[in-house]
Amino acid sequence: MNEDLEKSFVKQLRENQNIIHKICRLYTSGDDAHKDLFQEITIQLWKAFPKFRGDSKFSTWAYRVALNTAITLYRKSTKSIQTTDYDKHQFFISQEEYNFEEEERIKLMYQAVYQLNDIEKALVFMYLEDKDYTEIAETLGISEVNARVKMNRIKGKLKKILNP
Amino acid sequence: MEELDLLKKYWKKSEDTFEQVSEVEIYKMLHKKSSSIVKWILIISILEVLLWTLISVCFNTDDYFKKIHGEDLIVYFEVFNYFNYAVILTFIYLFYKNYIKISTTVSIKQLMKDILTTRRTVNYYVWYNLTMITLSVFIGYAIAFFYNPAMIALKEKMAHEKSNYTLLLIFGFLALTTLILVGLFWLFYRLLYGILLKKLHTNYKELKKIDL
Numbered sequence: 001m002n003e004d005l006e007k008s009f010v011k012q013l014r015e016n017q018n019i020i021h022k023i024c025r026l027y028t029s030g031d032d033a034h035k036d037l038f039q040e041i042t043i044q045l046w047k048a049f050p051k052f053r054g055d056s057k058f059s060t061w062a063y064r065v066a067l068n069t070a071i072t073l074y075r076k077s078t079k080s081i082q083t084t085d086y087d088k089h090q091f092f093i094s095q096e097e098y099n100f101e102e103e104e105r106i107k108l109m110y111q112a113v114y115q116l117n118d119i120e121k122a123l124v125f126m127y128l129e130d131k132d133y134t135e136i137a138e139t140l141g142i143s144e145v146n147a148r149v150k151m152n153r154i155k156g157k158l159k160k161i162l163n164p
Numbered sequence: 165m166e167e168l169d170l171l172k173k174y175w176k177k178s179e180d181t182f183e184q185v186s187e188v189e190i191y192k193m194l195h196k197k198s199s200s201i202v203k204w205i206l207i208i209s210i211l212e213v214l215l216w217t218l219i220s221v222c223f224n225t226d227d228y229f230k231k232i233h234g235e236d237l238i239v240y241f242e243v244f245n246y247f248n249y250a251v252i253l254t255f256i257y258l259f260y261k262n263y264i265k266i267s268t269t270v271s272i273k274q275l276m277k278d279i280l281t282t283r284r285t286v287n288y289y290v291w292y293n294l295t296m297i298t299l300s301v302f303i304g305y306a307i308a309f310f311y312n313p314a315m316i317a318l319k320e321k322m323a324h325e326k327s328n329y330t331l332l333l334i335f336g337f338l339a340l341t342t343l344i345l346v347g348l349f350w351l352f353y354r355l356l357y358g359i360l361l362k363k364l365h366t367n368y369k370e371l372k373k374i375d376l
Contacts, residue, residue: 010190021182022175038185042193047370106174109167127168128175155168162167 009049012058013042019059020066022129026113026121027070037070044069064139067125071118112161120154127151192267195275199267201364202282206259208356209289213252220245232311244303248296255289279368283361290353297349301342 013020020041024034045065052061113124119140126136133151137144229237262282266275309315322330 006191006194010187010194013190014185014187017185018179018182022178025178039193039196042190043197046194102170105167106171109171112167113171124168128172130172158168 005049009046013045013062016059016062019062023066023070023125026125027073027118029114037073040073041066041069060135060139063126063129067122067139071122108162109158112158115161116154116157120150120157123147123151123154195266198275198279198364198367199263201360201367202259202263202266205282205286205357205360206256206263208360209256209259212356213256232307232313237307237311251292255285255292258285259289276368276371279364279371283364286357286361290357293353294346294350298342298346301345305338 020038021034023041024037028034028037045062048065052058113121116124122140123136126139131139133144133147136151137147140147142150229235229241259282262278262285266278266282318330318334
C-alpha cells in the first residue's frame with residue numbers, strides 16, 4: 001500500500017517536474033541552488049502528499065506546495081545579494097528560432113523579474129504559466145481582486161526596472 | 165505588457181532546456197534525510213574512536229604498571245585492549261553497512277526496516293561502551309587494591325583496626341566515583357547519539373504516516 005503510494009508519487013512528480021524546474025529557475029541562480037531547491041520542494045511535496053486527496057489535479061496541488069516552499073526558503077536568504085547568472089538563459093531559445101534581438105529582450109526581462117520580491121515572483125510565475133486570476137488567487141491564498149491589483153502593480157514595477 | 169508576453173511566449177518552450185530528473189533520483193531525494201543522519205552516526209563513531217586512541221597514547225599505562233610492579237598485567241591489558249578495538253571496529257563496519265544500505269534503498273518499507281536496524285546497532289554500541297567503561301573502572305580498582313603500595317599500607321592499617329569504618333568508607337567512595345564516572349559517560353553518549361537517534365526516529369514517524 002505505502003509502496004504503491006510512493007510509486008504513484010514518484011511517477012507523478014517525474015511527469016510534472018517541469019513545474020518545479022521553472023520555479024527553481026525563477027527563484028535561484030546557478031545549478032547547485034537549482035538542485036537544492038528542487039530537492040527541498042520534492043521533500044515538501046512528499047511530506048504533504050498523504051493530504052493530497054486527488055480532488056484537484058496533481059499539478060494544481062504541486063503549484064501551491066512548491067511555491068510555498070520557494071517563498072519560505074527564499075525569505076530565509078533575502079539578506080544575501082541575489083547575483084544572476086547571465087549565461088544561464090543562453091539556451092532559453094532553441095537554435096532554429098534564434099533571434100538576437102528577442103533574446104536580448106528576454107534576458108533583460110529576466111533580469112527585471114529577478115529583482116522582484118518572492119511573492120511578486122510567484123504571481124509572475126502563475127501568469128507565465130497562463131493561469132487565470134481565479135487559479136492564481138486560489139493558489140496564492142489571496143482574493144481575485146487582490147491578485148489583479150498586485151499583477152498590475154508588478155507590471156508597473158517591471159516597466160520601471162526596464163526603463164529607468 | 166509587451167515584454168512580459170514575449171517572455172510568456174518562450175516560457176513554455178523553456179521546458180525543453182531542463183535536465184530531467186529520473187525516478188531513481190527522486191527516490192533518492194526522498195530518502196536523503198535518513199542517510200545523512202546515518203552518515204553522521206558513522207562519522208561521529210570514527211571520531212570517537214580516534215579520540216580514545218589519542219587519549220590512550222597520551223597516557224601510557226605501561227609506565228603505571230611498571231611503577232606499581234605489575235608488569236605481568238601488561239599482557240592482559242593488551243589483550244583486553246585489542247579485544248575492545250576489534251569489537252568497536254566491528255561496530256564501525258556495521259554503521260558503514262547501515263549507511264550504504266540506507267543511502268541505496270529505494271523502497272520505503274525497506275528504509276523503515278533499515279532505520280530500526282540502525283537504531284538497534286547504535287543502542288548496542290552505546291551499551292557495549294558503557295559496560296566496558298564500568299568493567300574497566302572495576303578492574304582499575306582491583307589492580308589498585310592488590311598492587312598499589314599505598315593500598316598495601318592501608319590494608320595493614322585496616323587489619324589493626326577493630327571496626328570496619330575505613331573499609332566502608334573506601335567502598336562508599338568507590339561506589340560513588342563509579343556512579344559519577346559511568347553517569348558522565350552515559351550523558352556523553354545520550355547527547356552524542358541521542359540527538360541523532362531522535363532525528364532518525366522523527367524521520368521514521370514521518371515515513372510511518374505515509375505507510376497507511
